[in-house]
Amino acid sequence: MDTKERREQLLQLLKQSQVPLTGTALANKLGVSRQVIVGDIAILRAAGVNVYATPLGYVIPVLQSTAVTTHFACRHGRDRMGEELAIIIDNGGKVLNVIVDHPVYGEIKASLMLSSRRELADFLRDSANSGAEPLSVITGGVHLHMVEASSEVILQKIEQELRTAGILVE
Known part of the structure; x- marks a missing residue:
């Protein structure tokens, strides 16, 4: 070939x-x-x-034609990364990426594409095994996630749960 x-x-x-x-x-x-x-x-x-x-x-992502997206600004340490991502996934969201605003390089974005507990578990295991720090370490824990969901109602629920957990930056 x-x-x-x-x-x-x-x-x-x-x-x-x-x-x-x-x-x-x-x-x-x-x-x-x-x-x-x-x-x-x-x-x-x-x-x-x-x-x-x-x-x-x-x-190659297949975005649903009815899907809606938004960015959530979050702040937490590495110890709460799993909790944050689980809140999004468990409430029907798909975490498309993570974005940080580096003081020298500007916006740094990494694709995540996490939509299930299994994908989350694999991601957390690989993250722990790599020894690499999350991108948010360079911004004091502050970062954005673009999240996709099938409705605005789901995004509102995710926002409320992140707020209740003290993860959402207001």
């Missing part, structure tokens, strides 16, 4: 998947190295394909 065919197959695998696919899994499926997949993803992005690299793997 040539490069063009491989990239077309890669794109189809990503479009058909309901869950994120790791670079290793894609490499095994297509018979190439993980680094080749990383390069192919970069080429697909340059061509305008909306591919997210999440902690769980690569994904």
